[in-house]
Amino acid sequence: MKLTILGGGGFRVPLVYGALLTDRGEGRVTHVVLHDLDDGRLRAVARVLAEQAAAVPDAPRVTATTDLDEALRGADFVFSAIRVGGLEGRADDERVALAEGVLGQETVGAGGIAYGLRTVPVAVDIARRAARLAPDAWVINFTNPAGLVTEAMSRHLGDRVIGICDSPVGLGRRIARVLGADPKQAWIDYVGLNHLGWVRGLRIAGRDELPRLLADPGLLGSFEEGKLFGADWLQSLGAIPNEYLHYYYFNREAVRAYRQAEKTRGAFLAGQQARFYEEMRDPGAAALAAWDRTRAEREATYMAENRESAGAGERDADDLSGGYEKVALALMRAIARDERTTLILNVRNQGVLSVLDADAVIEVPCLVDSGGAHPVAVAPLPEHATGLVCAVKGVEREVLAAAESGSRARAVKAFALHPLVDSVNVARRLVEAYADVHPGLAYLK
Structure with a gap:
């Protein structure tokens, strides 16, 4: 089975390959194709992978190319982890936003919008090529902003593109661990958008154990999100938010x-x-x-x-192991071998959240089998969460419209409507400043 990794010269690619090395089952990935625009980075990562595979018999073969069509042709799975503009672009996103006194984080607020505006056109081109050159492939998207980019690609690939993120997985693992439960045996009631979701329940043997956690300030203060948000605020919410909501609640x-x-x-x-x-x-x-x-x-x-x-202190050692590569491997196994499993993924809504249309990509538990990822019905969000989800989804739609039309006015609208950008004038200055530093935004007229 052939896996193509777009952004194959990226620093975290060895995590994916390391996960593949643990898979010895039938139908496993036997050929990994690394694609990147930077040949030097490809060679560097290929060296790391070669050392990883040195002691592993029958490790997946690795080849590298800077030709996108060659990389896509005949792929069974395509893993997209590109970074348009590189880390220098991310630094510019942060710097420009902070100069205006607003958040520049790569997936949240002004920085996320800027990143999305220059990434969506590239992701759409990849989706179109994948549909033509590898029509039977499943595309796994890790490119940020993951929900927005997945939705852009889904307009050309339908449900054959699935977005992944390690944040919900890590959150569920931490909650289960604090409650003394095996994360693999827990059902996590999680819903929202990428980097904008909440755990509303954690069921073990049919019993929801989240109320026990919320009632105990000591337990709440013992893990990452409890330290980050504070026990009082989590008790007020009656839920455990994704860590990225810290940017909203404590902006x-x-x-x-x-x-x-x-x-x-x-x-x-x-x-x-x-x-x-x-x-x-x-x-x-x-x-x-x-x-x-x-x-x-x-x-x-x-x-x-x-x-x-x-005042949350250092990260716990157990939280330093990443996890998105394990989600990717579990997803590929479930589809390729019909090994049914449940994963929190970014997929088209299909009526799960009634406040959003069917094509809106959301982050929600999914049953995964050879037919892909099927979102599970969830209870409605409370009003405060519904308002935030709808507002941010509206911004994502403006980003998609700006990328499709090349309209600078739609780009300004996307910035101005975001809850963390508090001024139309700031939005206008942000678009001007980002266009000045990012050649990839020259299409905005």
């Missing part, structure tokens, strides 16, 4: 922390990864050891500004 504090930081997250990662890829230019460097060292630093500093502003 002023988050913006202040990001403005006071020595470097933005994007600037930090750009410098860190540049050092890794530079090190890989030395043919004698130990590739896997350098990658492991760099990844450990990356994971330990994740959302550091938010944790600092909340």
Whole structure:
């Protein structure tokens, strides 16, 4: 089975390959094609993968190419993890937004809109090519903003594109662990949009254990989200929000922390990864050891500004292991082998949330089998969550409209309507500033 990884020179690709190395079952991936626009990054990542596979018999074969059509042709699965504009673009997204006093995070607020505006046209081109060159392939999208990009691709691939994210998985795992339960045995009642969702229940043997957690301030304060949001606020919500909702519930504090930081997250990662890829230019460097060292630093500093502003302290060791690669592998196994499972995924709504239309991509538990991912019916969201979901989905639709039409006015509208951008004039200045620094936005007229 052939797996094509778009963004194959990306730093986190070895996580995906490492997960593949654990799969010894029938119908497993036997050929991995790495595609990237940067041949040097491809060679660097291929070296890491070669060291990963050195002690593994019959490891999946790895080839690399800068030709997109060649990479897509005949693929069974396509994993999309591209970053349009690179980490330098992410740093620019953050810098421009913070100069206006608004959030520049890559998936939330102004930064997420800017990233979406330059990513959607590229993702749509990939979707069209995949439909033509690999019509039977399943596309797994990890490209951010994951929900928005998945919805853009779904207009050309239908339900054969599925978005993944490790945030809900990690949240459910942490809650189950605190409650003394096996995460694999828990049903997580989670719903929302990507990076905008809530756990409303966690059922173990048919019993909802979330009320027990919410009633115990000590337990609430013992894991990442409890430290980040505070026990009182979680008890007021009656739910556990995705960590990215910290940007909404504590926006002023988050913006202040990001403005006071020595470097933005994007600037930090750009410098860190540049050092890794530079090190890989030395043919004698130990590739896997350098990658492991760099990844450990990356994971330990994740959302550091938010944790600092909340007084949440350092991340727990158990939260430093990532997880999206495990979601991707479980998804591929379920589809390729009809190994039915339940995963929280980004898929078309299909009537699950009545406040959104059928084609709106949402993040929700899905039953997965050889026919793809099927969203599970969930209870309606409370009004405060419904308002936020509808507002952000409306912004996503404006981004899609701007990308399709090239309308600068629609782009301004997308920024102006976002709950974290509080001024039409700020929105106009943001579009001007982003167009100045991103060549990929030259299509906006």
